[in-house]
Amino acid sequence: MKAQFNNVYIRAIAACSGKTLHNVAKTCQSFLDEKHAARLVKTLGFENVREVPLTMTTADMCVEIAKDVITRCNIDKDSIDALIFVTQTNDSVAPASVFVMQDKLGLSANCYLNNITNGCAGSVHGIFEGACLINAGVAKRVLVCFGDTYCKVKDIEDSDQKANAALFGDGAGVVLLEKQENCAPIYFNVQAHGNLHKVIHDTKHSDRVERLKKAAAQGLVDESALLPYQTKGIQIEGTAIASYAIDNVIPNVNDLLSLANLTKDDVALFLLHQANKTILKAVALSMDVPQEKIPFVAQNTGNTSSASLALAICESHEVTNRLKDGLTVLSAFGVGMNVASMLCDLSKTTVLEAKYF
Amino acid sequence: MNREEVFTKLNEVFQDVFDDETICLTDESKASDIQDWDSLEFVNIIVAVMQTFNIKFSIEDLRKLKNIGQMVDLILQRLSHD
Numbered sequence: 347m348k349a350q351f352n353n354v355y356i357r358a359i360a361a362c363s364g365k366t367l368h369n370v371a372k373t374c375q376s377f378l379d380e381k382h383a384a385r386l387v388k389t390l391g392f393e394n395v396r397e398v399p400l401t402m403t404t405a406d407m408c409v410e411i412a413k414d415v416i417t418r419c420n421i422d423k424d425s426i427d428a429l430i431f432v433t434q435t436n437d438s439v440a441p442a443s444v445f446v447m448q449d450k451l452g453l454s455a456n457c458y459l460n461n462i463t464n465g466c467a468g469s470v471h472g473i474f475e476g477a478c479l480i481n482a483g484v485a486k487r488v489l490v491c492f493g494d495t496y497c498k499v500k501d502i503e504d505s506d507q508k509a510n511a512a513l514f515g516d517g518a519g520v521v522l523l524e525k526q527e528n529c530a531p532i533y534f535n536v537q538a539h540g541n542l543h544k545v546i547h548d549t550k551h552s553d554r555v556e557r558l559k560k561a562a563a564q565g566l567v568d569e570s571a572l573l574p575y576q577t578k579g580i581q582i583e584g585t586a587i588a589s590y591a592i593d594n595v596i597p598n599v600n601d602l603l604s605l606a607n608l609t610k611d612d613v614a615l616f617l618l619h620q621a622n623k624t625i626l627k628a629v630a631l632s633m634d635v636p637q638e639k640i641p642f643v644a645q646n647t648g649n650t651s652s653a654s655l656a657l658a659i660c661e662s663h664e665v666t667n668r669l670k671d672g673l674t675v676l677s678a679f680g681v682g683m684n685v686a687s688m689l690c691d692l693s694k695t696t697v698l699e700a701k702y703f
Numbered sequence: 704m705n706r707e708e709v710f711t712k713l714n715e716v717f718q719d720v721f722d723d724e725t726i727c728l729t730d731e732s733k734a735s736d737i738q739d740w741d742s743l744e745f746v747n748i749i750v751a752v753m754q755t756f757n758i759k760f761s762i763e764d765l766r767k768l769k770n771i772g773q774m775v776d777l778i779l780q781r782l783s784h785d
Contacts, residue, residue, distance in 0.1 A: 382739070385722065389743045435731070509743075584742030589762035624746050631753045 349534045349604050355526035356690060358419050360411040360698040361519040361656035364398035370512045377579040391623025395515035395648030397497040398703045404433045405443040407518035407703065408491035409450045414698055415522050415599055416451070423451065427485035428458040430476055432468035432652055434548075434681070436461070439537050443466040445618070447491065458485065465546070466619050466680025468492045468652030469519055472686050474534050476523045486525040493518025494651035496580070510580060515624065515648025519656025529690035535602040538684040539594065544680040546586060548580040590683050591618075591625050592632050598685045599633070599677050606689050611637055612636070613689070614672030617665060619679055620644035620654040641665060652678065659692075660700040669693055704782055709756075710773050716751045722745060730772030768777060 370392050374383035387393060398407060408431065416423060429451070431444040435476055442461035458479070464471050468494045477487035496514040549555055555575045561567045599616070603609060610616075614637050618626055623642045630640040644650070644661040655676050658665050670672075670691040677687035704712075714728045721739055734740045745765075751773075753759060758781040768774050 381722070385739075386743070389747055585745050585762065585766065588741075588742075588746040589766070591762050593763060624743070624750055628746060628750045628753070629748060632759050 347534070347536045349474070349478070349483045350603070350605065351477050351524055351534075352531045353527050353529065354523045354532050356473075356521060356532070356692060356695045356697040358522040358698065359519065359656055359659050359692070360415050360701070361517065361660040362407050362411050362521070362701040362703060363517040363650060363652060363653070363657060363661075364396040365702040366397045367394040367646065368397060368497075368511075369621060373495045376510075385510060387486075387555075387692050389600065389622070389643040390511055390512050391626050391642055391645055392648050394646045394651075395511075396517070396646070396702070398495060398516045399640055400542075402495075402591065402703055403437050404493045404518055405431065405437050405447050405497050407493055408520060410703070411518065411698070411701055412451055412489055412491060412520045414701070415520050418592045418698060419522060421522075424454045426457055426489050427452050428460070428476060428479050428488040429453055430460050430462065430472045430488065430490045432462040432464050432472040432490070433494055434463060434535050434651070435494045435496065440504050445499045453471060454524050463566070464652065464684070465494065465684070466628065466649075466654065467682065467684045467686045469521070469655050470534070470678045470686035471523055471536065472652075473523065473688065474536055474686060477534070478534060480523060480525045480621075481521075482551045488523040490521045490523060491518065492652040492656075494653065496651055497648070506553040507678055508661070510582070513649050515644075515650045517647065517650030517653030517657050519653045519660075529652060531606070533602055533606045534686070535598050535605065535688075536684075536686045537594070537598055538682055539590075540682065542586065542590065542683040544681055545583045545590065548578065549618050550576040550579050555570045561580050572627055585681075587621065588625050588628055590685075591621065591629050591679060594683070595679045595685050595687075596629060596679060598632050599675055599687050602675065602687045602689050605608075608673070608689070611671060613675050614642045615665065615668040616673045616677065617655055617674060620647070620648055620658055621680070641668075646665055651680070654678070657659070657700060658698055666697055669695070704779075705732070706775060706779060709778050709782075712755055713752070713771070713775060716755050717754065720747045720751050729769045730770065730775070733769070733770040752778065754780060
């Protein structure tokens with residue numbers, strides 16, 4: 347789905363991660379020799395991953411930085427017409443976390459709530475939904491929250507894919523959208539490829555598994571029905587993700603630029619989901635875009651799922667400075683699989699410094 | 704660049720990526736012949752090949768390859784197009 351909105355302004359961006367830094371090389375040495383651990387760090391580019399306290403959830407992080415955004419922008423809470431929360435790590439199955447967040451933030455009963463399940467592409471999806479509400483005329487101010495607590499460092503012994511310890515950090519982000527007539531247009535290109543749903547999957551806490559276990563116990567299905575789901579935590583096909591980035595993300599961004607009638611040279615910054623260093627390098631080479639325009643800045647944060655774009659903006663002065671140079675493409679891709687890209691002007695957006703818990 | 708030159712350069716790329724100077728590729732070499740081959744290293748190889756030969760290709764193209772000989776042929780094909 348492609349869209350252009352001429353009345354949506356990105357007023358503020360905030361992000362946070364964990365104070366606790368886990369050194370990836372040291373962590374990996376518990377299951378890899380020194381040489382291979384070093385190679386893994388070199389390939390993924392993550393020297394440290396950040397973890398929030400176990401007492402903190404994604405929703406908690408979002409509430410904290412959403413409060414900061416409300417204070418910094420000096421807005422009346424009652425003027426927030428919609429709260430959108432995108433995550434794969436909800437506080438609970440019921441109620442949806444967004445209801446608890448509404449309560450903690452003290453938002454009005456008239457505030458529209460939506461809790462979306464999405465991973466790495468979730469931030470742009472959430473912003474897209476918020477922009478749609480504003481463009482439809484039903485909201486003037488929307489708070490979009492996103493993030494995940496996918497730091498798997500503590501689950502190494504219980505994981506099929508121990509290399510995930512070198513990959514995931516915890517993080518969250520918040521974007522404040524406002525209606526503003528005749529502002530710089532925002533373009534979106536949002537695509538999904540459900541046929542690739544097995545590329546990244548986590549069936550550990552799956553309702554299907556629980557039901558199948560009961561069905562098998564009652565003799566309704568053979569035990570073998572459970573075999574495809576006998577995994578421990580998140581499973582990732584690395585090559586398929588790189589393939590997706592090159593074969594789907596690049597055309598998605600190119601189509602976005604065509605929609606805006608622009609070329610790559612018109613864009614100051616291509617900020618891509620900080621999946622890992624090598625994937626971003628492969629994209630830069632394939633797109634013919636200088637490496638510095640597709641920065642990898644998550645070396646001390648980790649892959650923070652949907653928070654990675656906001657964290658890159660709020661953590662990296664290199665990125666923040668580039669926002670002022672001109673137009674920015676934000677492109678996020680991941681589990682689903684899906685890719686969501688947007689072209690926008692963030693030069694006047696308030697960027698809050700990253701916060702660590 | 705002729706086939707032999709591509710082959711020599713490709714061998715260097717593999718030695719560099721896998722940090723192993725003993726790697727000696729042949730036309731018949733397969734991923735399973737290389738110790739430490741995994742999906743991460745596959746992506747590393749792709750990046751290194753694109754940088755070294757200044758060419759582009761889709762990963763799907765590479766995944767279809769059965770051995771190093773076919774990879775050399777693909778590189779030669781891309782070089783002749785650029």
